[in-house]
Amino acid sequence: MLRKIKQDLAEILELPLDVSLDLPKIVIVGELGVLIQNHRGLIQYSPDRIVIGVGSGQVTVTGDSLKISEVNQEDMLVRGRIKTVQMST
Amino acid sequence: MSPARLGYWFTGYVLVEVRGKNPERLVNLCLVSGFPVWGFSADEGAVYFYTTLPKYRSIRKLARKSRCIPRIRRRFGLPFIVARVKKRPAFLLMASLMFALFVYMAGSTWSIQVKGNETVPREEILKTAASAGLVRGARKSDISPSEVEAAILRAHPELTWAYVHFQGTLAVIEVVEKTRPPTELPGDVVAAKDGVVTSVLVLSGTPVVVPGQTVRAGDVLIRGAPGDARNGARGTVLARTWYEIYREVELFSSVPVRTGRKLEVKVLRYRGTEFVLGGRHNAFEWYEVEDYPEIVLFEGSPMEISVISRVFYETAWVRREVTEEEAVGLAKQEALETIERKLPSSVKLVDLSCETVSLGEGVIGIRLVLSVEEDIALVRPWSGREG
Numbered sequence: 450m451l452r453k454i455k456q457d458l459a460e461i462l463e464l465p466l467d468v469s470l471d472l473p474k475i476v477i478v479g480e481l482g483v484l485i486q487n488h489r490g491l492i493q494y495s496p497d498r499i500v501i502g503v504g505s506g507q508v509t510v511t512g513d514s515l516k517i518s519e520v521n522q523e524d525m526l527v528r529g530r531i532k533t534v535q536m537s538t
Numbered sequence: 539m540s541p542a543r544l545g546y547w548f549t550g551y552v553l554v555e556v557r558g559k560n561p562e563r564l565v566n567l568c569l570v571s572g573f574p575v576w577g578f579s580a581d582e583g584a585v586y587f588y589t590t591l592p593k594y595r596s597i598r599k600l601a602r603k604s605r606c607i608p609r610i611r612r613r614f615g616l617p618f619i620v621a622r623v624k625k626r627p628a629f630l631l632m633a634s635l636m637f638a639l640f641v642y643m644a645g646s647t648w649s650i651q652v653k654g655n656e657t658v659p660r661e662e663i664l665k666t667a668a669s670a671g672l673v674r675g676a677r678k679s680d681i682s683p684s685e686v687e688a689a690i691l692r693a694h695p696e697l698t699w700a701y702v703h704f705q706g707t708l709a710v711i712e713v714v715e716k717t718r719p720p721t722e723l724p725g726d727v728v729a730a731k732d733g734v735v736t737s738v739l740v741l742s743g744t745p746v747v748v749p750g751q752t753v754r755a756g757d758v759l760i761r762g763a764p765g766d767a768r769n770g771a772r773g774t775v776l777a778r779t780w781y782e783i784y785r786e787v788e789l790f791s792s793v794p795v796r797t798g799r800k801l802e803v804k805v806l807r808y809r810g811t812e813f814v815l816g817g818r819h820n821a822f823e824w825y826e827v828e829d830y831p832e833i834v835l836f837e838g839s840p841m842e843i844s845v846i847s848r849v850f851y852e853t854a855w856v857r858r859e860v861t862e863e864e865a866v867g868l869a870k871q872e873a874l875e876t877i878e879r880k881l882p883s884s885v886k887l888v889d890l891s892c893e894t895v896s897l898g899e900g901v902i903g904i905r906l907v908l909s910v911e912e913d914i915a916l917v918r919p920w921s922g923r924e925g
Contacts, residue, residue: 490562490565490566490569490570491562491565491566492562493562494561494562494565494578494580494585495580496579496580496581515580516577516578516579516580517577517578517579517587518576518577518578519576520565520569520575520576520578521569522569522570522572
């Protein structure tokens, strides 16, 4: 309910939803990389599968030779040969 | 390498291998603690990442918390290089010696080049330079280029200018030799070519021709006084002379006309060297090319960099009829250019007459007669009876 109110308020005030609702923002660069902003940490890491925690669930990236080239408390940049990016809540 | 990574190189950074039940937890703890970690990769049961040397100790504490075992796999940066060098004093000594030797050798003269001499032997110039201190192996700081230049000019009066400079370990001696005017022996002034005399200016001697007189090549124009070497004839004799030029001209010409097809390439130009960046290379047999500058950096400086759009326009040769007047005009233009090239600028064109001869279909012969006024005076030295 509170989330719905927040969402409506953000839409009325034309605020970015990812900022106002603390949602992850995912940018996919073809099959070369995935940038996940506003993440909650690494859950599982192997060369073919990376699971990243986000506010309301987790993002699973599968592919080959996956590497986390840049990471800080806000952003995580995954590089490699990306096959799928899946969001689950 | 980013500036931050360059900073890490100075403080040192390491590649850490983390094995254990939950290496991901260690990664999260590092992120929460704000440690600089980057370049993650995973292997069978292990996670690898880079971190700075000062933070590695703190990471070990976090590893205990996450039940992982961190190990340094590789070391990078200045502290590790310094540590390695400290362990090898002989290497450090040899490197220092090599550097000192390099600096010493770079300060010496290893070869000497002489430029601009034609009659003065190179060995003579080198011998004089050596007497002023410029020899192979001499220290550059001990050589005074101005003293060497002065010594060379003193020792070789046939030189008018000398310049000594260094290009690295090469000493360059540039010289310019004196150009002496040709020695003119006394004699009579004779006609260099056939013509009709228009004016005579006598500087020395007795004129034997008058304006209006026709002379042939070799005729005496001004006579000197034989018996006295100082009394050779000198003067200027202007005469009207004629030149005949014959040309055969076709009454059509081929002119290039653009077909509309074109190709474009991008070219990077830096210090006179061009690199093709992209686009199709020229594939036309006949073409015109035009350059359109797109980006110019540091314009006017020696470091100028420009990106040029080079367009090749395909052309085709189209036959074009030429009228007789145009052909004569072109032939006249060509004749005047030929005369200007061949004769000195003092020659004045007085008259130009033209005669055309038809030689058949599409070809005419053009005979041009140029009448000019020029100095035909030529000193012919007396031989066998000089004073």
